[in-house]
Amino acid sequence: MTDVRLRHGRASLALSFLAQGATFALLVTRIPAIQDRYGISDALLPAFLAAVPVLAGAGSVVAEKVVARVPPAVVLRWSQPVVLLALLGVGAGDALWQIAVALGVFGLAVGGLDASMNMLGVSLQRAYGRSIMLGFHAAYSLGGIAGASLAWGGAHWELSLLVSYLPVVAVLLPAALVASRWYVHGHAGQPTASGGGGGGRDSGSGSGSGETGASVPFRLLLPLCLVMSFAYIGDSTVSNWSAKYLQDVLGGSEELATVPYNAYMVTTLLGRAVGDLGVRRFGPVAVVRAGSVLAGAGFAVVALAPGAWTGIVGFTMLGLGLCVIVPQTFAAAGRRAFEAHGPAAGDAAVARLNIFNYVGFLIGSPLVGALGDAWSYRGAMLVPMVMVLVTLGYARSFATGPARYGGGHERPRTVDVG
Known part of the structure; x- marks a missing residue:
């Protein structure tokens, strides 16, 4: 290729x-x-x-x-x-x-x-x-x-x-x-294009490899499934509750209440735009750990904020912290399954992990709402904070080893123009 x-x-x-x-x-x-x-x-x-x-x-x-x-x-x-x-x-x-x-x-x-x-x-x-x-x-x-x-x-x-x-x-x-x-679609440095006939695959990913993908043990993916759920609980907390929290808890105006989610989206974009450089320089484990700490600190700032602008700072920190976790979780799942069970297992692992994207989305908003009504919304913000920080304990699941990406079609210092 x-x-x-x-x-x-x-x-x-x-x-x-x-x-x-x-x-x-x-x-x-x-x-x-x-x-x-x-x-x-x-x-x-x-x-x-x-x-x-x-x-x-x-x-x-x-x-x-x-x-x-x-x-x-x-x-x-x-x-x-x-x-x-x-x-x-x-x-x-x-x-x-x-x-x-x-x-x-x-x-x-x-x-x-x-x-x-x-x-x-x-x-x-x-x-x-x-x-x-x-x-x-x-x-x-x-x-x-x-x-x-x-x-x-x-x-x-x-x-x-x-x-x-x-x-x-x-x-x-x-x-x-x-x-x-x-x-x-690349496997072990031998990608196959979907164009033309639309059905070509390399010899290691044909229809007969489906059983390999199905054999991926759940314990291999469990830490990453938890990380994915926690990340989306944090994300859904911001998307569903940031405006209400800023207005009702921190006393911001209705107009100002629209700022946190916009700031979160912009910083998510910025963090992801430069995040690959950080992974290449420091490795995925360090990047995921840094993102988890920053996101946890963001939730802490939001929970303790004395006013609206401090709360906006916290939501901005959340965007920069959470943005790196989900892409790296997909990458780690595909890599771990690929190395343990072959090409089709990598695809199956990504599909299974993707389910926990929706699990986190379904849990996050109702969880914060129920805790906010029964306890306080400030206290409710500490729950996703703890969940995001739990990711630190699973950071080793993101580790890579020598030549784990395969491929090797380009030199390490090649300028990224793609």
């Missing part, structure tokens, strides 16, 4: 991450408008919101089985358009059953999409021989900021959901389909 094909594969996958970040942001930031359009009651809304990650977890399980027969690139190529069309369906309907179907399709497809994207990212990182996973997740963060900005514009100009979503889907859908021609 030439360097050019690897760079094309890397760029096309980054576009997929960016498109998914924008798509998801457009959905979650317009939830009030969706609720109004379909007449969803406050009592029914949590069920709709919980259904998406539950079905996404199911989609990730299905993706694990499917990639035993077809390449992850094929799963990604077709799941991304389904996600985009499901988003369009959310904006086009007007009956309750229609939004239920649209969100159901969105959830199932997004599980396969998230799993296959990260499978390709982990395998490309192995082919490159150096850390590049954080860059893909930086593209996701950039897409999320773009999507949230477009959603703000749609709400500001009082555009209908369909009018807000249609131009975005019209741009991203053909772009994703065209870019999918250059997806690359």
Whole structure:
């Protein structure tokens, strides 16, 4: 596999991450408008919101089985358009059953999409021989900021959901389909492209390797599954409670209450944009430890903040700390399973780990809300702090050894132009 094909594969996958970040942001930031359009009651809304990650977890399980027969690139190529069309369906309907179907399709497809994207990212990182996973997740963060900005514009100009979503889907859908021609799936430095016939895989990852992937013992992934859940509990705490916390607990204005999440998103993007350099220089264990300590300190600042601006500083620290953990967890899971059980096991491990993304999302917001109501919201912020700090005890699970990335197609000091 030439360097050019690897760079094309890397760029096309980054576009997929960016498109998914924008798509998801457009959905979650317009939830009030969706609720109004379909007449969803406050009592029914949590069920709709919980259904998406539950079905996404199911989609990730299905993706694990499917990639035993077809390449992850094929799963990604077709799941991304389904996600985009499901988003369009959310904006086009007007009956309750229609939004239920649209969100159901969105959830199932997004599980396969998230799993296959990260499978390709982990395998490309192995082919490159150096850390590049954080860059893909930086593209996701950039897409999320773009999507949230477009959603703000749609709400500001009082555009209908369909009018807000249609131009975005019209741009991203053909772009994703065209870019999918250059997806690359690498195993042990021998990537295979999904373009052309769309079904080619190397000899170690054909349909017969599915049993190898299924044999990955859960104990191999358990520490990383816990880390993934804790990271997303922290992330969902910020996304769901930062505005309310700043306004109700720290006395900030309604306008100022919008700042913490924006600051969190921007610092997440910045941290991921430079994070790969830190991994290459200091190693994943040191980077994950530093991120965990910074995130724990951020939650402590938020819990003890005397005023709104100090709270914003804490949420900013959280963005810089949490942003490195999830990409490195995917990378570590794929690497550990690959080394222990072979190529298909690496894909299966990523799919299984992806489920705990949704587990953390489902647990985080209700947990903080229940603790806040029963105890105090300041005290509730200490719970995700402890969970994030527990990651320090699992930091060794991120360790790499000599030549563990394989590949070796480029010199260690090659300038990163891909």
